[in-house]
Amino acid sequence: MAFRPSIKQALCATVVLVLGVSIYIGSQHHEPYGDFHLQLNVVSGRGKHESRPETEWLNMGLWKDTGIFPDACEALALRMIALAMPTPGGRILDVGHGSGDSLLLHLSHPSVPRPQSLAGITSIKGQHQRASERVAEAQEKLLHASEVSVDLYLGDAVFAPLLSKPSSSEHTHPLDPDNTSPPFTSILALDCAYHFVTREAFLTQSFARLAPGGRIALADMAFEPSTSTSWYSILLARNGVGPTLSVPIENMVSKSQYAAQMHKMGYVNVTVEDISDDVFPGFQEFLVSKRGLWRIFARVIGLWVKGGGKFVLVSGQKPTVDVMET
Template sequence: MFLLLFSTVLLVALIFWLSKRASADPYGEFHLALNKLPGEGDPQTEWLNMGYWKDTTVFPRACEALALKLAQAAGCKHGGQVLDVGHGSGESLVFLLTHPSVARPSQLTGITSLKAHHKRSQMRVARLEQPVPVALHAGDAIYRPGCQGHPLDPSSEGQFDTILALDCAYHFQPRTDFLRQAYAKLRPGGSLALADICFAPGALKTRWTRCVTAVLRLMPRANMVSTDEYVAQLRGIGYADVRLEDVSADVFPGFIRFLRTRGMGWKTFGALLAVYAGAGARFVVVAGRRA
């Protein structure tokens, strides 16, 4: 039975990676199709997260709901200096600058890894013609020596009141470096909040989960920690008032149901996520404060 299940996982992973390679830029503009509503011309949003589906079945609304939940967990304050990490093509930037339920920052900084997303974000923010200064950077979320102008450069003078990472930090290599760098760049009383993926306590000790994560490889091995270990990492770095909320039940099922309506390629990706969630993956909103 175990070999049969393992073979199924391997087949799903193979189909996924083959479909992924068929696209020249799988992380470029595929999300635009997900944002398009029935009867709509060009999509009005460019969200790129799994969404929070508690009160909706519509992808853009679910994505906005997750962004709002993250901002609320961070306790964004009016006039704060905010860093948005991994903002994709800029929808979370637009959200922070315009949503009526989010305190408006005095300055907004962003960084995203794809140059195409960086350029598109610059264009979209410029179109808003709003008064908040915005500084956008293209590059890895983690500062590496020699990377000039990086917002987490420890030698730079700037600090932040809020640092956000919406559905992306599980990709950082490794995430712990980002958590440490973010802590160093927070002002006293400043907060970090992440919508992220970790694992249920004990799940990573099971043979099934070890095999699934080894085959699917959706995140670096160093980032595969339990919810308890995640909290301990944050506290060990120095974060105070660490809070972790498991929102898996309002993220994975709704997103997977949505993907099943989007064609075979997306059904395959949904099947992969279902296997991952069944192996103990947990979608969480986690936050901590620099004392």
């Protein structure tokens, strides 16, 4: 008879594997993300005379045509932005922008149209401050960047009436239904929405704040074990790795469930594309190359994938006024 580990044994195996990562991340910062990601952005020959690397990306990256972390991160961001179909003079909301690299794409990258306004949300004070500094510097130095109105909000991605109190009457949560600023033409969430409590609430609030015809795009994760996935691999992923990666159980939905949720909210032209093969293997290989506890984190990602974790590109559109009125 084949050995089948008990639930307790399976969970213990996960605890042993992820404990080092949890302790490491926790020791770096009181927030989920600190500055530990800066070492991932160090590339030989780039910014070698600076105290910080040229980029400060923190996403899993799109590794199809590169083996360099910052390039993979930018590739994923650009792929997601393209799904949102931004237009010149648009109104952009970038949620979970970290230290600001994704914001800078809207101010400087040749393939990304310059918006009229650019709003951002992050819940981490240090990253909010760093992003504000980098955006201000870019607007001083880059042609046309100063013409973009930028408003960065410090707070949770999901608006909560009792928690999302503005610091002034002029600075309200971008997804506050009472926000009087014009609606957004594009809303973006790069490798972060699976953390939100909950993602479904975020998508609902985003729909309300999108302009008719506006689009949302996310680089996100889904959870879809195959029929051949063992019960304990699923258990490890759902009950061990998921909490370690700060993925609420409510956000562990399949690709079809994800799309169904968006359709129910009113989104049209919904797409959910599985790009796991272009994300997880390259990211894991890169982490292994960094050695130390990064190798342990690579194994944690491996457990997530083995249990049914998927990386997806998601997009949807708010119907135009004509469609909404019919």
